[in-house]
Amino acid sequence: MGLLVKGKWYDKWDYNNDEGEFIREESQFRNWITKDGSAGPTGEAGFKAEPGRYHLYVSLACPWASRALIMRSLKGLEDMISISVVNTLMGENGWTFEEEEGVIQDPVIHADYLYQIYTHVEPEYSGRVTVPVLYDLKQNKIVNNESADIMRMLNSAFDEVGANDKDFLPENKMTEIDEINEKVYGTINNGVYKAGFATTQEVYEKEVTTLFDALDDIEERLEHSRYLVGDEITEADWRLFTTLIRFDSAYHGHFKCNIKRIVDYKNLWRYTRELYNEPGVKETVNFDHIKKHYYRSHKQINPNGIVPKGPELDFSLDK
Ligand SMILES: N[C@@H](CCC(=O)N[C@@H](CS)C(=O)NCC(=O)O)C(=O)O
Structure with a gap:
């Protein structure tokens, strides 16, 4: 690097x-x-x-x-x-x-x-x-x-x-999208990196706690709402999704974000699987690339570059 x-x-x-x-x-x-x-x-x-x-x-x-x-x-x-x-x-x-x-x-x-x-x-x-x-x-x-x-x-x-007319940024939801994006960015998207790259015990514990507090808040929000901002998928969901889909395979082990896994959360797990199964999405997700990259690139965290075999995850909707 x-x-x-x-x-x-x-x-x-x-x-x-x-x-x-x-x-x-x-x-x-x-x-x-x-x-x-x-x-x-x-x-x-x-x-x-x-x-x-x-x-x-x-x-x-x-x-x-x-x-x-x-x-x-x-x-x-x-x-x-x-x-x-x-x-x-x-x-x-x-x-x-x-x-x-x-x-x-x-x-x-x-x-x-x-x-x-x-x-x-x-x-x-x-x-x-x-x-x-x-x-x-x-x-x-x-x-x-x-x-x-x-x-x-x-x-x-x-x-x-020639693009299709799907709109993930509806005008009437922009304020809410921007608000949730800001929170998710600081505590979850970047939060996993802040925990994983911390170089003192104190900083790691502070960051990993902030991260899981934020995941708990989202879990609660998804109890009442199918997606982050109502019943339609918005940009805010895709920004959260790219972190959630990597969580159990990479961040949980490699970045020590291991208080819980996404699969342990009822709503977040349902939500992650739903987004993964939206047409065109799973084709963009490559777990082999995800695991190899994280576990092999950051030698200061994982000096021998061993890539774990697991976890086995089933993202099908009928679980
Ligand atoms: N703010 C940028 C961040 C992009 C970013 O940090 N990408 C990482 C890969 S996950 C990277 O290329 N890192 C190389 C480096 O930091 O040297 C964005 O959202 O596009």
Whole structure:
């Protein structure tokens, strides 16, 4: 694992502050694809929704990249936005395109490493090299590398050029969606990382407690509501789902988020299975990539890189 400093790759672990807390860096590319190419809420103009123009770099292991992948699938954008899939191991060169089952090579510069895509568009880039990356094949620019933005643009930008009309961000639910997203992000999506990457007992215990308090709250909320914001699936559900689907296979063991498993919660388990069985979703979930990535990439947590055999999970709906 490492990062770019003025376009040069350094292999170093640099995520924690002096107190042992995990600190996530802000994503740097924040342009927006719009129906007519006008500027979106952030970034510059010039990115018009056109079939075949954009390419998405993902890891099938990564919950953030999977948000983008799920939205691409739910909106029927598979033929309009092509993808590359990185190798499961994030090692000394970061994400790579080394051959492995499920890997899809980079069509742009036939890169060996994802960081080469970043330096291809910005030779002096400094920062982390993360997935997802939404890339403009026409202008050779990175449009955006923030999954929260990518989800939002895919929800509607391509609707007039062939995407289906599903809307996961209904206007009248936006306030509630934003509120729940914020809570879920801080305590659950990022919460598993904050617990897993803590480097002191004290920080770990604080973070894992916050995480399970939040899961208990969601469990309670789902007692009265089929989805997070009423009876229709919204963006908020997909943002929570990509963490829940990885929980028992990766976070419970590798990140020591083991007070309970998702399968132990009545409502959260029902909810996770329902979302997993929505058309187009299970195709984006690859447990082999998920387990291999987490257990093999973070040597400071699991030095021998042993990948556990289990757990056996059955996501069918008739359980
Ligand atoms: N805020 C970003 C976070 C993306 C992210 O951290 N992705 C991880 C993979 S799960 C990554 O690529 N990490 C590489 C690194 O931090 O060096 C987003 O939501 O898109």
